[in-house]
Amino acid sequence: MVIPLRLATNSVRALTKPKPNTQRKPSSKPGTNSQGQPKAKPRRSKTLSARAAAALLSQQVIDQGQSLDRARDKLFEEHAADDNDRAFTQELLYGVCRWYGELDYIALELLGKPIRKKDRIVHFLLLVGLYQLRHLKSAPHAGVAETVNASKQLNKQWASKLLNACLRNYLRSPTVVNNPARASHPDWLIEKLEAHYQDEANAIFDGNNQRAPMCLRVNRCQQSRDDYLEELSQSNIPAKKDPHSIDGIILDQASPVAALPRFFDGACSVQDTAAQLAARILAPERGMRVLDACAAPGGKTAHLLELCDNSLELDALDISEVRCEQLRSTLERLNLTASVYAFDASTEDNWPSKHKQYDRILIDAPCSGTGVIRRHPDIKHHRRDSDILALQNSQHLLLESLWRKLVAGGKLLYASCSILPQENEHQIERFVAGKNDVILKTIHHPTGRRRKFGYQTLPSIDDMDGFYYCLLEKSE
């Protein structure tokens, strides 16, 4: 390994004391090293307050269409912050994405006329401020002051009076928005959910806007759930058994994975209860040939293997090479083996594996993600009505082509993290219609609602993410 020379000539020891990524480089000759070669720029570590960071990020996510996870990871990489700051930034960011409709309405009312486009960041800072006052229990006046300060960090000093006035006006006479959770959903989704779920739709809007607990799946190959709970309590991480998944643990409070005992040695994975149920429903047995058709990032792939002590002939496919890399590293961390191929599972030609037929197939279908909005609130801002048709099409293709890869007597689980019937029961209904070798299986699901075809869970209401499962058997 080599390091940029400027670091090497300044004291290396100074670097090893504090966190290196918070290190501000002492000044030295910039630009060149002793051989006169151009050299890498050292990392900048301008610090941003949580509020300024949350305003920047929510603008990137909501106005500029960036994925929340990616925008957040990138910012955290570039700016030093301790875990508390990061957790608070994240809380604010998620809050603004969750309650955008409501906060935006209040902001526009307070402002009278919208802020100019080039100063949109001020608008987002106002949303961050309003989110604190409206949804967090922090002291209101501190919240106002810190938000106003953040405008200076974002080089918008001029806005400090405006922000101060708006936030104080709000404290004096809070605007009330009717059904704020519903108002914070896009129109097309409101329409679809109300058409199908009717009275239950409001509970779904609320569920989507709640914070989701951090759920773990214990790696059974390494230890029992009780043993891992014990380890967690020794590390002062309060947690309890997941009442619905026998491999699951629910943390009382979210924790960085690095703090979890032996996480990097594969002791456990982060996975919602609903997703944990899929592998047990498919119930593979040792030695079986199993196909996970849309496998990345590999949570369910790994769970299938964990259930069989890593003794499956498992092919894990994903259409994206980048996501296959994630999948490989998941398997590596958990010390599990599968054959990973970057391949579109709905294509027939050039099948990448030597296996042509499988005993078990999991289709965790690409979908709208409308069941996991509580964990990924950016879905509300990025998904469009028109996406659904395209998704339905690929789901149908997957079902049709993979059914041919199932042995007689084999089982296929179609699952999605969608709560739209178009992607779920309608899809299966259409698939089953033209066939005479499909047997619909009954499954034991702790909270799932039985539909004509398959089972559906609803976000938060059923204590887990919104998920759909339908288990099909091919008759002999």
Add this chain to the structure above:
Amino acid sequence: MAKLEILVYPDERLRTIAKPVETVDDRIRSLVKDMFETMYDANGIGLAATQVDVHEQVIVMDLSEERNEPRILINPKITERDGEQTYDEGCLSVPEYYAPVKRAERIKITALDDQGEIYELEADGLLAVCIQHEMDHLAGRVFVDYLSRLKQDRVRKKLVKRARTA
């Protein structure tokens, strides 16, 4: 003593997985010497045997300014790791390229010294980064593997071109 040739990314030989050293004998001690000479000459702070096309688990390191704190890691194993840090890394096998990589903040390892004695070491900061970086080499990994596909392609092209024009 002899200076060894350092393999340059994307050389496929960097993907070889190194075997554990069976006995730490004079052959290994002479390899260690040559590796130190190679590393000091190239201004590196760490070098894995993989980089000089010897596929056995041997690492040499020296993080000091005065170049007088040599460390030898034979058959190293990470026993504990936690935290996270990001550090601008460079590599003698990826000349003139630096990029931030996320790694564990603190690690505990066991390894053999050049007498074949086992020892334990707790490391954080740069030392931890360097150990993880070098141990990756032994497993056939290079730090650019952690970067985006776009960046990987860019480095690959740059180095292939550099090799052609050199």
